[in-house]
Amino acid sequence: MYNVAVVGATGIVGRQIVEILDERDFPVKVLSLFASPDSLGEFLQFGDESMPVQLLEKTVFDAVDIAFFCAGATVSAEYCPVAAAAGVICIDCSGYWSDEEAVPLVVPEVNPEAVAEFKAKRIIANPDCATIQLSLPVQALGGVDVVERVVVSTYQAVSDCGQKGVDELRQQSGELLNGRPAKQKEFSHQVGFDCIPQIGDFLDDGYTSTEVNLVKQMHRLFDKTLAITATAVTVPIFYGNCQSVNIQTRASIDINEISELLDGFTGLEVVDDLTAKQYPLPVDVTGQDGVYVGRLRTDFSVQNGLNLWSALDNIRKGAATNAVQIAELVVEKYM
Known part of the structure; x- marks a missing residue:
């Protein structure tokens, strides 16, 4: 079981990732949901639990194994390196890292072997839909x-x-x-x-x-x-x-x-x-x-x-489902 974070959890893709993690029975031990101050006080349903949305800060990644980033390019640019330095495997849905040669760009049905390249920066890019x-x-x-x-x-x-x-x-x-x-x-x-x-x-x-x-x-x-x-x-x-x-x-x-x-x-x-x-x-x-x-x-x-x-x-296969499938590959082969 793994500690999972969703950054940008109240956005349209973030909400879908939370839903798909539940649908696909992803092995979640603890799910942490992060968003901007505007979303504080909101709750999202995950299985039988109502999960609170927390404020995103640079100190929140110490106990996280996998983090999905879907809060936009600015947030991904700033927080993915912070999370990666804390040992988190980051799956970025913003597009910010898609041009970075050291960051694998992955569609599981097309190039699943590329997931192995995450070790360079501990970041994997989710392609555009x-x-x-x-x-x-x-x-x-x-x-x-x-x-x-x-x-x-x-x-x-x-x-x-x-x-x-x-x-x-x-x-x-x-x-x-x-x-x-x-x-x-x-x-x-x-x-x-x-x-x-x-x-x-x-x-x-x-x-x-x-x-x-x-x-x-x-x-x-x-x-x-x-x-x-x-x-x-x-x-x-x-x-x-x-x-x-x-x-x-x-x-x-x-x-x-x-x-x-x-x-x-x-x-x-x-x-x-x-x-x-x-x-x-x-x-x-x-x-x-x-x-x-x-x-x-x-x-x-x-x-x-x-x-x-x-x-x-x-929003599903074009973003959230593909991201969760990437996480499934990571868990299956590298964790």
Whole structure:
């Protein structure tokens, strides 16, 4: 049994981590929940217990074995090294450590062996939800040995911005439906009943930081020889991210074989019954832990091309579940 901490426990990902630790019967001896002063006095349910939220301080890690960090990049940058120095294994969900070469970036279904690299800094980076979603079908097809090029458009729910994003869409929807102008704060434009082709800041080459991060993280998981380009769009739904993916393989693969490869891969589920109009939908994957793929078809415009559509719960497998799966690997192999 292990002493576990969740930093940012009252945020949208932190709450989900607490729930998933319970769902998956993670061997928790003592669970400690930390957040900002604004959350003091709150309680979260863990099993049959109501757990108090405590103030995050640098002295709280002495008795902790594993800590999940989901309170944003600033907190992770400051507190992960402190916790690691106290002997804690840190699993960071903020994205801050994802570019650090000495910190492994892990999707358990794709590169579980990379967990061993945590020993350098005692920090493991949880990838962005878009990376997790894309990496599973690429790995199922054989990784860079089989996949030559990927073109992905990712359609991301407002919950990627946390509870504030959810609240803004809810408020804007109510305002617009009642004929009032929408108040915009968290997003670059009105998100209610609209799509925003910008997630993150624009860089000099015209891509956004989110698009570039997706490419960088895919290169870390696989190899820089993987040709990949991305477009990221915020869409007016609360939960569930979707991707339109075009893949070019190094050799021809029959579409039925592709379906079998995807459906037989751990963490993937094929939903692709055109007669019944069945394909992955955000509303159907919410609350689930897999990546769901469908609309499989040959791309006749290029040699060895295929198209697919995928969906996942961005807060569960796209963040919290992946983080807990990383912790399970650590416990199984290194503790």
